[in-house]
Amino acid sequence: MKKFLRILCLALGVILAVSVCACGSSEKEGSVETIKIGLAFPMSGMAAMAGKYSTHGADVLKEELGGKITVGDKEYPIEFVVMDTEGLEEKTANVYQKLIEEEKVIAIAGPDSSKCMLAAAPIAQNAKCPAITSFGTNTAVTEVGDYIFRACFIDPFQGAVAAAYCDEQGHKTACIMFNNADAYSVGLKDAFIENYKGEVLAIEEYSGSDVKDYNVQLTKLAAQNPDVLLLPNLNVELGLQIQQARTAGLNCQIVCGDSADTPDVAKVAGPAIEGVAYVSAFSAESTDEAAKKFVDAYVKLYPDELPNSNAELTYEAAKMIVWAIQNAKTLDRAGVRDALASIDGLELPSGKMTMDPETRNPIKGGIIMQYDADGVTHFVSTVNP
Amino acid sequence: MKTTNAKTMHPLLRKIGPLLGCIVFYIVIMLLRRADIINGYYMQVMLFAGVNVLMTASLNLVNGFTGQFCIGHAGFMSLGAYGAAVITTMVFKSNSIPEAAQIPVFLLGLLCGGIVAAIVGILIGIPSLKLKGDYLAIVTLAFGEIVRALLRLIQPIGGARGMIGIPNYANFFWIMFFVVLTLWLLRNLIYSPYGRAFIAIRDNEIAADAMGINTTKYKIMSFCIAAFIAGVAGGLYAHVLSFIQPDSFGFTKSADYLVYLYAGGSGSLTGSVVGAVLLTILPEVLRFLATWRLVLYAIILIAVMLYRSEGLIGGKEVPFLRIKRSSLYEKPWVGRKKNDMSAE
Numbered sequence: 208m209k210k211f212l213r214i215l216c217l218a219l220g221v222i223l224a225v226s227v228c229a230c231g232s233s234e235k236e237g238s239v240e241t242i243k244i245g246l247a248f249p250m251s252g253m254a255a256m257a258g259k260y261s262t263h264g265a266d267v268l269k270e271e272l273g274g275k276i277t278v279g280d281k282e283y284p285i286e287f288v289v290m291d292t293e294g295l296e297e298k299t300a301n302v303y304q305k306l307i308e309e310e311k312v313i314a315i316a317g318p319d320s321s322k323c324m325l326a327a328a329p330i331a332q333n334a335k336c337p338a339i340t341s342f343g344t345n346t347a348v349t350e351v352g353d354y355i356f357r358a359c360f361i362d363p364f365q366g367a368v369a370a371a372y373c374d375e376q377g378h379k380t381a382c383i384m385f386n387n388a389d390a391y392s393v394g395l396k397d398a399f400i401e402n403y404k405g406e407v408l409a410i411e412e413y414s415g416s417d418v419k420d421y422n423v424q425l426t427k428l429a430a431q432n433p434d435v436l437l438l439p440n441l442n443v444e445l446g447l448q449i450q451q452a453r454t455a456g457l458n459c460q461i462v463c464g465d466s467a468d469t470p471d472v473a474k475v476a477g478p479a480i481e482g483v484a485y486v487s488a489f490s491a492e493s494t495d496e497a498a499k500k501f502v503d504a505y506v507k508l509y510p511d512e513l514p515n516s517n518a519e520l521t522y523e524a525a526k527m528i529v530w531a532i533q534n535a536k537t538l539d540r541a542g543v544r545d546a547l548a549s550i551d552g553l554e555l556p557s558g559k560m561t562m563d564p565e566t567r568n569p570i571k572g573g574i575i576m577q578y579d580a581d582g583v584t585h586f587v588s589t590v591n592p
Numbered sequence: 593m594k595t596t597n598a599k600t601m602h603p604l605l606r607k608i609g610p611l612l613g614c615i616v617f618y619i620v621i622m623l624l625r626r627a628d629i630i631n632g633y634y635m636q637v638m639l640f641a642g643v644n645v646l647m648t649a650s651l652n653l654v655n656g657f658t659g660q661f662c663i664g665h666a667g668f669m670s671l672g673a674y675g676a677a678v679i680t681t682m683v684f685k686s687n688s689i690p691e692a693a694q695i696p697v698f699l700l701g702l703l704c705g706g707i708v709a710a711i712v713g714i715l716i717g718i719p720s721l722k723l724k725g726d727y728l729a730i731v732t733l734a735f736g737e738i739v740r741a742l743l744r745l746i747q748p749i750g751g752a753r754g755m756i757g758i759p760n761y762a763n764f765f766w767i768m769f770f771v772v773l774t775l776w777l778l779r780n781l782i783y784s785p786y787g788r789a790f791i792a793i794r795d796n797e798i799a800a801d802a803m804g805i806n807t808t809k810y811k812i813m814s815f816c817i818a819a820f821i822a823g824v825a826g827g828l829y830a831h832v833l834s835f836i837q838p839d840s841f842g843f844t845k846s847a848d849y850l851v852y853l854y855a856g857g858s859g860s861l862t863g864s865v866v867g868a869v870l871l872t873i874l875p876e877v878l879r880f881l882a883t884w885r886l887v888l889y890a891i892i893l894i895a896v897m898l899y900r901s902e903g904l905i906g907g908k909e910v911p912f913l914r915i916k917r918s919s920l921y922e923k924p925w926v927g928r929k930k931n932d933m934s935a936e
Contacts (some may be wrong), residue, residue, distance in 0.1 A: 251886050290879065293886075296840050297640055300833055301876060304633035325756050326835040334632070347756050 241284045242276055242538075244528055245306035245315035247327070248521070249294035257319050257517045261341060262289055264518030265316070267504045268525045278533050287525070292318050296326035303327040307334045313532060314338065314543050316358075316524040319517060321345035328355045337544040339527060341520040349567040354544055356567045358524040359516075362391050365464045365486040366398025368573030369437060371592035372484070378434035378460060379405045384424050384448070386440050388414040395439030395464050402592060408433050416441060421448050425455040435460045442466040446475025453479040460484065473582030481580040484587060489519040489557050490574045492586035498556040523555045527562075558589050610912040614772050621764065635764060636832070637876050642767035643829045644868040646774055648852040649861060650821035655850075656858035657782055658814040659794025660721070661729040664736030665822055665849050668709040670841035671739060672823025673830040674749060675705035677758045680831070682749075686759035698761040702770075702827040709823025712739075713816045721811040724797055728815075736846055743838035754837025755830075762831035770828060774821055775861055779913050781817070782861075790814050794859075855896050857903025861913045866905050 246265050249258035269287055276285040288310045292299040299318050306312045307330065315331060318324055319342035331338040332352035339356040340348055349355050360368075373381060381403060386392040400407055408431040411424035425448075428436065436457050438448050445467055452461060460482065466472075467485035476483070491502050491513040501522060505514040514522075528543065530553055535542035550562040550569075558572025572591040576584045621638075624630040647669060654662045679701035680686055689697060712735075720731040744752040781787050789810045792800040801807050830836045856867015874892070878885035896904060 250883050289882070291883065291885075296833055296835060296837070298875075301633065301637060301640070304631075304636045305876075305879070308631035308633045322754060322835075322837050322839070325754065325837075326833050329760070329834050330632075345753060347753075351756075 241286050242278075242532060243286045243288050243310055243312040244525060245303075245310060245312035245317075246287055246289045246521075246525070247292050247299060247302045247306065247315055247317040247323075248289070248319060249323075250289070250291035252293040252295065254294035254320065257342075258291070258294075260512075260515050260517040261317060261319055261521040263505065263509055263512075264514060264521035265289075265525050266508055267501060267514075267518075268522055268529065270504065270508060272529065276529060276532060278535075278538060285529075288312060292323055294318075294320065294323065296323055299323040299327045300330060303330045303338075307331065307336045312336070313538075313540055314528045314547075316521060316528060317341055319343065319521070321348055324348045324355075325351070328352070331355060335544075336540050337528070337531070337547055339524040339547070341524045342517060353548075353567070354540075356527070356547055356562065357569060358520045358527065359488060359569075360571065360573065361568055362464070363394035363398040364568070364570075365573065366395040366400075366439065367402040367592040368486045368575075368590050369395070369439075369462050369464070370399045370402035370404075371590045372486075372575050372588070373435050373437075373460075373462065374404045375588075375590065376435075376460070380408050380431070380433045381405055381435045381437055382409050382411075382428040382431055382433040382457075383407060383437045383439070384411045384413070384421065384428060385438075386414065386416070386444065387412040389416075389441060391441065391464070391466070392439050396437070399437055399439065405434070416443055418444070419447060421451050422455060425452050425457060428452075429456040433457075433459055435462055437462050439464045440466065442469045442472055445472045449476040449483055450479045462486075468576070468584070470582070473578055476582075478580060480578045480582050482577065484575050484577045487574045487576045488516045489514075490576060490586040491515070493556070493574060493589060494586070495556065495558060495589050497554050497558075498589075501556040519556050523557065523560070526555060527553065527560075558591050606912065611772075614768070618765070618768055625764075637873060639762065639764065639767050639832045640829075641869045641872040642764075642771050643825050643832065644849070644852060644872050645771050645865050646825035646828070647822055647849050648856065648864040648868040649774060649778055650818040650825065651849050651853050652858060652861065652864045653778060653781075653790070653814055653818045653821075655853060656860070656864075657787065657794060658790040658811055659797070660811060660815065661726060662732045662815070662818070663729050663850060664732035664734070664739075664843075664846050665818075666841040666843070666845035667732070667736035667739040668713060668819045668822035669826035669829065669845070670743060670836075670838065671709040671712055672702075672705035672826030673836045673841070674743060674755070674826075675708040675823065676701035676827030677705075677755050677830045677836060678749060679704050680761065681755065681758050686757075694759070694761060698759075698766075698831065701831075702824050705827035706820040706823035709826070710816050710820035713819025714812060717812040717815040717819075721815060722808050733843070736841070736843060740838045740842055750837070752838065754835060756835050758830050758834045758836065760831055760834045762828045767828060767832075770824060774824075775865070775913065778821075778861060786810065786813065851893065854903055855893060857906030857908070860903070860905050860907055860909055862908065862910045863903050863905035867903065870904070 248261040249255055265287055272285055274284060276283050290302040292302050306315055314337040316339050321343040324340040324343040325348060328348060328351035332354050335354055337354050339358050341358045344359060344361055346361055349357050383396055385396040409428055411428055436452060436459055438445060438461060445463055449461060463485040465487050468487055473480045502514055527547060527550060531543045531546035535546040548562055548564040553560045560569050560571035563570055572589050574589055575587040577587045578584055651665050654660050680697055684697045716731055716735050720727045749755055789805045792805055793807050793810055797807055852867040852871050855871060857863025875885060875889055878888055881888060
C-alpha cells in the first residue's frame with residue numbers, strides 16, 4: 208500500500224515537473240516572436256467527431272502556411288495551439304483562460320458549439336482577445352461583445368440564400384408554409400420574404416412539431432400554383448410535408464433550410480424527395496475554385512475522409528485570423544480584431560466572405576444541394592446573396 | 593489511528609487555527625494573483641474546484657455519512673443555478689442596480705437557489721426515503737433527468753438554449769467563504785446528535801431504528817441539507833461561468849461528483865476536499881498530453897480504486913475536521929463489522 212502511494216506520488220510529481228518544463232519551453236519560444244493562434248475544439252467526449260474534423264480542417268491551413276506567416280515584409284513563425292474542450296462549458300472556459308493567459312495567443316478559433324462559445328465568449332471579451340466560433344449559430348454568441356466573431360452563417364441568413372437561389376432560377380412566384388412556434392422557421396421565412404425579388408403569393412402556418420397533417424394548408428397553397436414552395440421547417444416535420452405537398456398537387460420546386468440535410472427526411476418522404484433543394488454551408492462536391500483547392504489539400508492530408516462543414520468552417524475561421532494578422536494595422540489583439548471586422552470579399556471555400564462590422568456575422572455564399580430520386584444529395588450551385 | 597495531533601493542540605488554537613489558516617491562504621493567493629504569478633487560468637480552475645468541493649461534500653453527507661445513494665445530485669445543482677440566476681439576472685437586472693446592492697442580490701440569489709433545491713429535495717425525499725433500500729438511487733436518477741427536461745421546456749429562462757448574461761459575481765472570496773462555511777457547518781452537524789443519527793443509519797439502519805432513531809426523518813433531513821448545499825453550489829457555478837444550460841447538468845455531471853466522492857474517500861470531509869480539488873486540477877495539469885490525458889486520468893482513477901478502495905483519504909480526517917471520537921469514522925466502508933466502538 209505504502210509502496211503504491213509512493214509510486215503514485217512519484218508519477219504525479221514527474222507529470223507536474225514535465226508540465227512545468229513544457230510551460231517553460233513554450234515561453235521561451237514566445238520570446239522569438241512566434242505568432243500563436245489558439246484552437247479550442249472538442250477532441251474527446253460526445254462531440255469528439257466534430258472536433259476531429261475541425262482540427263483536420265485547421266491542419267490544411269497549417270500545411271498551406273508551412274509554419275511561417277509573412278506580415279508586411281517580415282516573416283514570423285506561426286503556431287497553432289490545439290486544446291481539448293471536451294464539448295463542456297467549464298472546460299471550454301478553462302481552455303480559453305489558458306490560451307489567453309498562458310499561451311498568449313493572438314486570436315482563438317472555435318469552439319464549434321453555441322453553448323461552449325457562450326461560456327467562453329465573456330472571457331475572450333474581457334481579455335480583449337478576438338475569438339471566432341466556427342459553428343455557433345446562436346445569434347446571442349456574437350452579441351456578447353465586439354471581440355466575438357462567427358465563421359458560419361446564422362440560421363435566418365439561409366432564408367436570404369434560398370431567396371437568391373430562387374431569383375437565380377427565375378422563379379417568379381413563391382408560397383411558404385412555416386412553423387409559427389419555432390424561431391428557426393420564423394427567422395428563415397422572414398429573411399426569405401425580405402430578400403426575395405419575386406412575388407410571395409400565399410403564406411400558411413401551423414404550430415408545433417406534433418402537427419402531422421398539413422393537407423389543409425398545402426391544398427390552399429396548391430390552388431395558387433406557385434413556381435416554388437418554401438418549407439423552412441424542422442427535419443422531423445419535413446418528410447411528411449414534402450410527401451403531402453406532392454400528393455396535394457404542388458409539383459413545383461421545393462426549397463428547404465439546412466434542416467433537410469438528414470437522411471430521415473428522405474426516408475419519410477420516399478420518392479417525393481426527388482428534386483427537393485436545400486441550403487447548406489458547404490459541400491465537398493462543390494465546383495468552386497477555392498473549394499476544390501481546399502478539398503484537394505484536405506484529401507491529400509487525410510486520404511480516408513472527405514471534409515465536412517466542421518472542417519471547412521474551422522479552416523475558414525483560421526484563414527480569417529491569418530488574413531487579419533497579415534492585414535492588421537498593429538500586430539496585437541486589438542489590431543487583429545479591427546482587421547477581422549474589416550474583412551471584405553475574402554476568397555474562402557464557401558465563396559466570397561465579407562464580415563458585417565456591426566453584428567460580426569459573415570455575409571457569404573451558401574450552397575444549394577438537391578436530392579435525387581434515391582434520396583442522395585448532390586451539389587447544385589454556390590449562391591452569393 | 594494517530595490522534596495525537598488533535599489532542600496535543602492548544603484548545604484555542606484548535607478552534608481558531610483553521611480559520612486563521614484560511615485567511616492566510618486567501619491573502620497569499622490574492623497577493624500572488626496581484627503579482628500575476630497566479631494568472632486568470634489558475635484562478636478559474638480554483639473557482640471550479642471550490643464549487644466541486646461544495647458539491648462533493650454535500651453528496652458526502654447523503655452517500656458517505658447517511659449511507660443512502662443519491663445519483664442525481666447535478667439535478668439539485670441545476671435548480672440552484674437557475675434559481676440564483678433568475679434572481680440576479682431577471683428579477684434584479686444586474687446592470688441596473690447600484691454596485692452596493694450587487695452583493696446582497698447575489699447572496700439572496702444563492703439563498704433562493706438553495707431553498708428551491710431543498711424544497712424539491714424534501715418533496716422527492718419523502719416518498720423515496722420512507723423505504724429501505726436502493727429506491728433513492730432510482731428516484732434521484734429519474735429526478736435529474738426530469739429537471740433537465742423541464743428546464744429545457746421553460747422558455748422565459750432560455751429553454752434548451754440556456755441562460756446568458758449572468759453577472760460573474762462569484763469571485764475567489766465568495767467561493768472560499770462558502771467552502772469554509774460549509775465545511776465548518778457540516779463538521780459540526782456530523783459532530784452533533786443529528787450527525788450521530790446519520791452515521792447510525794449508515795452503519796445499520798435496523799439497529800438504528802431499534803434504538804429509537806426516526807430513520808425516515810433523519811434521512812430526509814440529511815438529504816434536504818445536502819440538496820440545499822448543492823443548490824448554493826449551483827448558484828455559485830452559474831455566477832462563475834455566467835452561462836448555464838440544462839444539458840450541462842446531466843447524468844455525467846452527477847457521475848463526476850460520485851467519482852470525486854469515492855476517489856477522495858466517502859465518509860470523510862477531508863476526502864471530499866482532496867478528491868474534488870485533485871480531480872478538478874488533474875485533467876488541467878495533464879493538458880500537455882493532448883488526447884492521451886483522459887486515458888491517463890482514467891488509469892489514475894482505476895489505480896486509486898484498486899489499491900485504495902476506500903478512497904485516497906478514506907475514513908481519515910485532518911485534525912480540525914475530526915471530531916473527538918474519531919474511532920467512529922475510522923473505517924466506514926466496514927462500519928458494520930466494527931466492534932471497537934467504545935475503544936476510546
